[in-house]
Amino acid sequence: MPTRVSATNSLEIPFNRPTLVGKELGYIADAIIRGQASGDGAYTKKCQVLLEQAMGGARVFLTTSCTDALEMAALLLDFQPGDEVIVPSFTFVSTVNAFVLRGARPVFVDVRPDTLNLDEEKLESLITAHTRAIVPVHYAGVGCELDSIMEIAGRHGIAVVEDNAHGVFGRYRGKPLGSFGDLATLSFHETKNFTCGEGGALIVNNPERIERAEIIWDKGTNRSRFFRGEVDKYTWVDVGSSFLPSDILAAFLFAQLEARDEIQCKRKRVWDYYYRHLWNLAHKYGIVLPTVPPHCEQSYHMFYILLQDLSERQALIAHLKSRGILAIFHYMPLHLSLMGVKFGGKPGDCPVTESVSDRLLRLPFHNELTESDQARVIGAIVEFFDKMKHIGGRKNSELLESISR
Numbered sequence: 001m002p003t004r005v006s007a008t009n010s011l012e013i014p015f016n017r018p019t020l021v022g023k024e025l026g027y028i029a030d031a032i033i034r035g036q037a038s039g040d041g042a043y044t045k046k047c048q049v050l051l052e053q054a055m056g057g058a059r060v061f062l063t064t065s066c067t068d069a070l071e072m073a074a075l076l077l078d079f080q081p082g083d084e085v086i087v088p089s090f091t092f093v094s095t096v097n098a099f100v101l102r103g104a105r106p107v108f109v110d111v112r113p114d115t116l117n118l119d120e121e122k123l124e125s126l127i128t129a130h131t132r133a134i135v136p137v138h139y140a141g142v143g144c145e146l147d148s149i150m151e152i153a154g155r156h157g158i159a160v161v162e163d164n165a166h167g168v169f170g171r172y173r174g175k176p177l178g179s180f181g182d183l184a185t186l187s188f189h190e191t192k193n194f195t196c197g198e199g200g201a202l203i204v205n206n207p208e209r210i211e212r213a214e215i216i217w218d219k220g221t222n223r224s225r226f227f228r229g230e231v232d233k234y235t236w237v238d239v240g241s242s243f244l245p246s247d248i249l250a251a252f253l254f255a256q257l258e259a260r261d262e263i264q265c266k267r268k269r270v271w272d273y274y275y276r277h278l279w280n281l282a283h284k285y286g287i288v289l290p291t292v293p294p295h296c297e298q299s300y301h302m303f304y305i306l307l308q309d310l311s312e313r314q315a316l317i318a319h320l321k322s323r324g325i326l327a328i329f330h331y332m333p334l335h336l337s338l339m340g341v342k343f344g345g346k347p348g349d350c351p352v353t354e355s356v357s358d359r360l361l362r363l364p365f366h367n368e369l370t371e372s373d374q375a376r377v378i379g380a381i382v383e384f385f386d387k388m389k390h391i392g393g394r395k396n397s398e399l400l401e402s403i404s405r
């Protein structure tokens with residue numbers, strides 16, 4: 001049985017590759033032999049306890065995805081039609097869809113040009129009598145300015161739901177990301193630091209919300225209280241759904257979470273290598289590297305660069321592809337999407353989002369990415385910019401296109 005997926009088996013360098021750390025398949029077999037493959041089994045509890053300890057005492061509920069955890073959050077906060085939720089435009093669609101499903105109106109806030117996180121200075125002017133929640137997304141696992149966000153939310157009596165899909169084990173001023181908001185969500189999708197293919201978690205930091213979270217999590221029943229012997233039968237007590245992942249998935253995930261130091265150490269090495277080797281080139285080629293403020297311990301979720309404009313970014317993607325390297329862009333502004341426009345979004349609403357969305361490029365990044373593959377990525381970037389210099393500089397889309405052929 002293979003304990004490790006081998007690194008590159010072809011000349012192609014993929015953007016992402018899910019990797020085994022060792023014990024996943026053994027734990028899956030154990031989950032089945034124990035006789036509970038459905039949800040809320042032994043491995044679900046192990047994952048939850050591990051995450052609760054890492055979060056400093058919150059209650060954690062494993063879910064089938066981060067999307068589901070966000071939907072649980074919207075149910076828990078009792079979102080009603082007409083309520084407003086403030087979300088960054090620069091995020092994944094689930095951050096906002098979960099609330100829109102409950103009839104909420106999304107209010108899009110722009111991001112800061114340095115960390116690409118929700119711009120806390122733009123927050124206050126967007127708050128109305130209908131605002132029920134703010135959903136900061138810790139982009140690339142670098143914490144949002146939580147001091148300001150929590151202060152503003154507290155002053156207005158608005159809930160904070162941290163979408164911490166990128167930032168598991170990251171910290172802001174020494175405190176774990178995901179431990180600040182009333183609620184927070186995690187993702188264990190295959191593109192995230194820790195994975196079971198599809199998975200997630202809801203973190204409940206506000207103790208008053210735990211009991212109802214447990215009910216919503218388990219199909220609107222008080223079955224968990226029944227299993228603890230607190231009631232003599234279980235019944236339908238509230239709305240809810242099936243948010244529990246199978247214990248087979250939890251078994252896979254537990255092996256990954258147990259190996260968190262090893263995984264994070266590998267990811268840090270990959271991130272540091274890119275940063276170190278692009279540092280000198282960044283100024284020369286006009287590339288912008290990620291900003292990680294000193295009070296933020298990042299989670300090493302991804303490595304991105306910002307190019308001059310859309311045509312340069314697209315030409316570089318094509319050039320890298322021609323060298324067998326898969327680098328990809330990221331979020332399209334949600335306020336300009338088909339749905340976003342229906343909610344009144346228009347060009348110019350979030351100018352930083354609109355600009356970085358065109359210019360951002362994510363480089364290949366996974367646990368087993370080798371230094372020699374990373375050197376190939378850097379070499380191909382150098383080749384791109386050197387060729388461009390030869391044919392007369394940037395900002396000419398036709399020339400840029402000809403490079404990548």
Ligand SMILES: *Cc1c(COP(=O)(O)O)cnc(C)c1O
Nearest residue numbers: 065066067092094165187189200
């Ligand atoms: C990946 C991601 C999600 C959704 O996670 P799933 O587990 O795939 O549902 C939500 N928000 C952000 C910011 C993400 O990156």
